[in-house]
Amino acid sequence: MNRSRDVTALAIFGVFLVAVPFIKSDYLFNAILIPFIAVSLAALGLNILAGYAGQVSLGSAAFMAIGAFSTYDLLLYVPHLPFLVALPGAGLITAVAGLVFGLPGLRLRGFYLAISTLAAQFFVQWVFTTFPWFQGGDTSGVITAPPIFIDGFQVSTPVERYLLALAVAAILTVFAIALVRSRVGQSFLAVRDNELAAKVLGINVLKIKLIACAISGFYIGIAGALWAYLYVRTIEPAGYDLDHSFQILFVIILGGLASIRGAFLGAAFLVVLPLLLSRGGAALLGPNFDSGYVDLAEKIILGALIILFLRLEPQGLSALLARFSLNRKATT
Amino acid sequence: MDWSFLIGVVISGLLAGVMYSLVAIGFVLIYKTSGVLNFAQGSMLLFAALTFVSLHEEGLPFWIAFVLTLAIMVLLGVLIEKIVLRPLINQPPITLFMATLGLSYIIEGGAQFVWGTQVHQLDLGIADVPLPLNSILISQFDIFCAGVAGAIVAVLGVVLQYTRVGLAFRAAAFDQYAALNTGLRLPRIWAITWGVAGFIALVGGLLWGARTGVQFSLSLVVLKSLPVLVVGGFDSIIGAIVGGLLVGLTETLMEVYVGPFIGGGIDQWIAYALALAFLLIKPTGLFGQRSVERV
Amino acid sequence: MKLRGTLASLLLATAIGGLPLTSHAQTPTHQQYFPLQSYRVGPYAAGGTGFFGGFIDYMNLINTRDGGVNGVKLTWSECETQYVVEKGVECYQRLKSHVPPPSAWNPLSVGIAYAMIPDITADKVPLITIDHGRTDSTDGAVFPYVFPLLMNPYSETSAIINFIGSKSGGDEKLGSKSIVVLYHGSPYGRETIPIYQLLAKKYGFKLQQIEVPDPGTQQQSQWLQIRRIRPDYVVLRGWGVMNPVALKSAQEVGFPADHIIGNVWSNSEEDARPAGNAAKGYIALTTQATGTRYPVIQQIQNIIYKAHQGNMSDPARVGSVYYNLGVVNGILNVEAVRIAQAKFGNHSLTGDQVRWGFEHLDLSVAKVQALGAAGLFHSIDVTCNDHEGHGYITFQQWNGKEWNRISDWIAPDWAILRPIIEASANKYAAQNHITPRVCSTEEAAAN
Numbered sequence A: 001m002n003r004s005r006d007v008t009a010l011a012i013f014g015v016f017l018v019a020v021p022f023i024k025s026d027y028l029f030n031a032i033l034i035p036f037i038a039v040s041l042a043a044l045g046l047n048i049l050a051g052y053a054g055q056v057s058l059g060s061a062a063f064m065a066i067g068a069f070s071t072y073d074l075l076l077y078v079p080h081l082p083f084l085v086a087l088p089g090a091g092l093i094t095a096v097a098g099l100v101f102g103l104p105g106l107r108l109r110g111f112y113l114a115i116s117t118l119a120a121q122f123f124v125q126w127v128f129t130t131f132p133w134f135q136g137g138d139t140s141g142v143i144t145a146p147p148i149f150i151d152g153f154q155v156s157t158p159v160e161r162y163l164l165a166l167a168v169a170a171i172l173t174v175f176a177i178a179l180v181r182s183r184v185g186q187s188f189l190a191v192r193d194n195e196l197a198a199k200v201l202g203i204n205v206l207k208i209k210l211i212a213c214a215i216s217g218f219y220i221g222i223a224g225a226l227w228a229y230l231y232v233r234t235i236e237p238a239g240y241d242l243d244h245s246f247q248i249l250f251v252i253i254l255g256g257l258a259s260i261r262g263a264f265l266g267a268a269f270l271v272v273l274p275l276l277l278s279r280g281g282a283a284l285l286g287p288n289f290d291s292g293y294v295d296l297a298e299k300i301i302l303g304a305l306i307i308l309f310l311r312l313e314p315q316g317l318s319a320l321l322a323r324f325s326l327n328r329k330a331t332t
Numbered sequence B: 001m002d003w004s005f006l007i008g009v010v011i012s013g014l015l016a017g018v019m020y021s022l023v024a025i026g027f028v029l030i031y032k033t034s035g036v037l038n039f040a041q042g043s044m045l046l047f048a049a050l051t052f053v054s055l056h057e058e059g060l061p062f063w064i065a066f067v068l069t070l071a072i073m074v075l076l077g078v079l080i081e082k083i084v085l086r087p088l089i090n091q092p093p094i095t096l097f098m099a100t101l102g103l104s105y106i107i108e109g110g111a112q113f114v115w116g117t118q119v120h121q122l123d124l125g126i127a128d129v130p131l132p133l134n135s136i137l138i139s140q141f142d143i144f145c146a147g148v149a150g151a152i153v154a155v156l157g158v159v160l161q162y163t164r165v166g167l168a169f170r171a172a173a174f175d176q177y178a179a180l181n182t183g184l185r186l187p188r189i190w191a192i193t194w195g196v197a198g199f200i201a202l203v204g205g206l207l208w209g210a211r212t213g214v215q216f217s218l219s220l221v222v223l224k225s226l227p228v229l230v231v232g233g234f235d236s237i238i239g240a241i242v243g244g245l246l247v248g249l250t251e252t253l254m255e256v257y258v259g260p261f262i263g264g265g266i267d268q269w270i271a272y273a274l275a276l277a278f279l280l281i282k283p284t285g286l287f288g289q290r291s292v293e294r295v
Numbered sequence C: 001m002k003l004r005g006t007l008a009s010l011l012l013a014t015a016i017g018g019l020p021l022t023s024h025a026q027t028p029t030h031q032q033y034f035p036l037q038s039y040r041v042g043p044y045a046a047g048g049t050g051f052f053g054g055f056i057d058y059m060n061l062i063n064t065r066d067g068g069v070n071g072v073k074l075t076w077s078e079c080e081t082q083y084v085v086e087k088g089v090e091c092y093q094r095l096k097s098h099v100p101p102p103s104a105w106n107p108l109s110v111g112i113a114y115a116m117i118p119d120i121t122a123d124k125v126p127l128i129t130i131d132h133g134r135t136d137s138t139d140g141a142v143f144p145y146v147f148p149l150l151m152n153p154y155s156e157t158s159a160i161i162n163f164i165g166s167k168s169g170g171d172e173k174l175g176s177k178s179i180v181v182l183y184h185g186s187p188y189g190r191e192t193i194p195i196y197q198l199l200a201k202k203y204g205f206k207l208q209q210i211e212v213p214d215p216g217t218q219q220q221s222q223w224l225q226i227r228r229i230r231p232d233y234v235v236l237r238g239w240g241v242m243n244p245v246a247l248k249s250a251q252e253v254g255f256p257a258d259h260i261i262g263n264v265w266s267n268s269e270e271d272a273r274p275a276g277n278a279a280k281g282y283i284a285l286t287t288q289a290t291g292t293r294y295p296v297i298q299q300i301q302n303i304i305y306k307a308h309q310g311n312m313s314d315p316a317r318v319g320s321v322y323y324n325l326g327v328v329n330g331i332l333n334v335e336a337v338r339i340a341q342a343k344f345g346n347h348s349l350t351g352d353q354v355r356w357g358f359e360h361l362d363l364s365v366a367k368v369q370a371l372g373a374a375g376l377f378h379s380i381d382v383t384c385n386d387h388e389g390h391g392y393i394t395f396q397q398w399n400g401k402e403w404n405r406i407s408d409w410i411a412p413d414w415a416i417l418r419p420i421i422e423a424s425a426n427k428y429a430a431q432n433h434i435t436p437r438v439c440s441t442e443e444a445a446a447n
Helices: A002-022 A026-052 A060-077 A083-106 A110-130 A158-181 A183-193 A195-200 A205-232 A242-255 A260-288 A291-312 A316-331 B003-034 B041-057 B062-088 B093-115 B140-162 B164-174 B176-181 B186-212 B216-232 B237-257 B267-281 C002-017 C045-066 C085-095 C110-123 C153-168 C171-176 C193-203 C220-229 C242-252 C269-279 C295-305 C321-344 C351-359 C365-370 C414-431 C439-446
Strands: A148-150 A153-155 B130-133 B136-139 C031-038 C073-080 C178-184 C206-212 C233-237 C260-262 C283-286 C394-398 C403-405
Touching: A002 A158, A026 A060, A026 A158, A026 A183, A026 A205, A026 A242, A026 A260, A026 C085, A060 A083, A060 A110, A060 A205, A060 A242, A083 A110, A083 A148, A083 A205, A083 B267, A110 A242, A110 B093, A110 B216, A110 B267, A148 A158, A153 A158, A158 A183, A158 A205, A158 A260, A183 A195, A183 A205, A195 A205, A205 C085, A242 A260, A242 A291, A242 A316, A242 B093, A260 A291, A260 A316, A260 C085, A291 B062, A291 B093, A291 C073, B003 B041, B003 B136, B003 B140, B003 B164, B003 B186, B003 B216, B003 B237, B003 C220, B041 B062, B041 B093, B041 B186, B041 B216, B062 B093, B062 B186, B093 B216, B130 B140, B136 B140, B140 B164, B140 B186, B140 B237, B164 B176, B164 B186, B176 B186, B186 B216, B186 C242, B216 B237, B216 B267, B237 B267, B237 C220, C031 C045, C031 C085, C045 C073, C045 C295, C045 C321, C073 C085, C085 C110, C153 C171, C153 C193, C153 C260, C153 C283, C153 C414, C171 C193, C178 C193, C178 C220, C193 C206, C193 C414, C206 C220, C220 C242, C233 C242, C242 C260, C242 C269, C295 C321, C321 C351
Parallel strands: C031 C073, C178 C206, C178 C233, C233 C260, C260 C283
Antiparallel strands: A148 A153, B130 B136, C283 C394, C394 C403
16 A cells, blocks of 8 residues: 555656646746645644644744745855755754744644644744845845855756755655654654553653654744745745634645645645636636635635645544545456 | 833733733633634634624624624524534644634635725724823723623623533533533534624724724734733633733733843743743643643 | 626636646636735725725726736636735745746735735736835836835825925924824734934924834723823724724724824724724824725726626725725726736736836826826836835815825835835845845846
């Protein structure tokens, strides 16, 4: 089972690496694939924390902000630092932040923890808004992400940016798969399902929770950096608000909690849904088409889907897909 | 030390807190009976205020618009309970919480879909002007809000203590399974609770709307009342009031006396910092009873 | 309305699907296309519906009244951004390869505008940020494709201080004044902090800047501080719901509304009206007058709205602050196209050609009058060096129902701001490996 899944994943990755770059559409890369990869990574990070280790966070966007600002500040204040060093560096900084804000999780569970992560959300946004040092003293407030150089080569075209994002995502995904199959990954699940039982099994619950926070922070931080440098190419605190935190949570609810591919499926769904809706709205409503209403409809549909999935398919799209492929196997 | 200024700060902090309490009470009611932390309370508040103001602008007199909106809110509450939450019964609290997150998206989108996105003025006929009390300024409007909050708490207290519905409510809050065993119809209690929460959302929406104008950002007041709940306890109406006062007071004092030294604008997160401190030291909140999910 | 909708959906379908639907449209050589990143829902919908409504109505007027710009019809399509950056970026990617090509982008959003700067520069299409945007993009040498027309945040700051000076009986009287700036807790709100400090040093007034955290639904503590400071004026650098709450809170602590001066995002009907009586007397800055008495607005009412072709769902909002800003924005875009046509010919122009038009956009007071906009806005003169175009600013007072102009057209102190702008622009150029143009040689070559 695992092996056939690995082969499928590898095949999909191969297509994205080799075939997709030949598609001549800036739109595909700039507006769909790059945000898809960034959101997937963030969702992967949140899924490690929330799906596997059972600690729901409402502050993901704040950690994305930490990743983005850390990358910017590392490149700004450390002379001659290559981007490919700054990126994991920012991930590590975010991991430390994850540890700090994860401390309440040692004593709290459920929505008590969720509420305490809101503290992170607001505090981090405040810090980046208030202290100009983080923005390199820029008075205009919104930073334009400087161009990326890798070994003297400037990453500028959409395809180049896409390939960079894909490479980072591939490495992190492989690591995530290894992680969840490892002893640590199994301990995550044990802690999530029953802390007391986990303790009895000899698992150091506190350590496991903190590891989850740190790794999750690392992933989300890198996702934030990719989002800032490869996608919107600006860095501003308002771009990482509570709504974005919710969206990442929605991604893993829709995609499937405690599932690697769930993060990707959910992200794909969330990135593509608005585009489908506006296209469908244009086709269906014709003359009375008002783009504003489509956005409201999107909000309503998203909310309804969240509830429906929680009610009917708590394992999300990932489980739907698995069932679908099982059925197909059964019939053939 | 400027004492009259300090007194002014304290009073205005407490009154700001009352506004948070008004929202928090709605949370407490639902949490008490069904164990759901209803994140959609904020969007219900927006929906209520928007519905009322739109009906009022259509030419309906104040009270008719009020009653009509109330009816809509009760209906909405009952529907939410039936369609969204009852099927999720027995799920862990965090799942229910996430469901209400989805719910808030539906209500926010729906409210704007139906009533549009314009900013409305809402005038309740109570001027937001200071009462002349020496050098300390207290707004008439704030006093009115405090009165309303007090009245709501008093009425709820009386109803809970002295009526059959109240008894059933308390039984449900005390132990759902036991209540079920004694033949209590829990769904009816829940429906009533959601209806009352709808009423509180309407009152809160009107008071907040009169201050800020009726607009989209009304739904954001939910973020101000979450720390109130943590501080006061999720299942205590008195806690919601005291928590609100404490949060309002802390915010205002910190913003005035500490904020200027660390860049200002801290009252967005200072409430959460307070809540966090409470969670770590006294996880049930000041008045909470139910054992908190903690290690 | 119907026509607009059909067109919009057609264009949108074309753009998203890349379907060859062009056979349905007119020959593209006689069209000039404007992509609109509008926001009609969400927290800032009031601004979006007004601005884009005014913009669309003006383009509609040009098409209906004049048959387009020298026979070239104006076309447009919308996508909803909700003021969210990535939605704006997606929209840009979706519509940028439209046929005929986009003439200019007008997002009316600082965040979206910033995110577009690298792309529009690479794609050679102008980005218009009327009344807002990145201040240092005023320096056209570093930002050839960005135009913060009429006013940037620094000019706004300077104009407000000049206005307070004139109310106090001359700039030299400013030294005895005390001013509090109440700003929104965001990069936008904080942007002018150093400029107020600079002007305070120059004129010697006492200055305190106080932050209101987003969204600003509670401001008691800030206004208590203001009450203790007892300033002569409070400058309100607000945003959305923060504005009416500020006015209400001012009333609560007894601070007079006619000593509160709002900036460009605190100056609309939607900012004042929800505060009810508390807003009476409130003063705000603007680059365009309100009302419907200007010939161009009346023509829109008579030609477009009489035929039920208007874009505003509530026609009473024609003449409001955001609406009139949209109309002025329409005038500036259309005139830039006209000026570019004079050089490149009366046919569908590329974004780069329209950019040339913006860079030579010179509308004198007399020209503005000829366009039927005398009194609606003052004048503009954009050059290679100055992409703001020396816009003038006026002040208006809220009487409880509507705005009334209470000042002449005031010029900001451009000279004092210029060095800061250039320093910031050069820093940006260095960081982003841009070699600035040399405007003097370019202009010499053109002559």
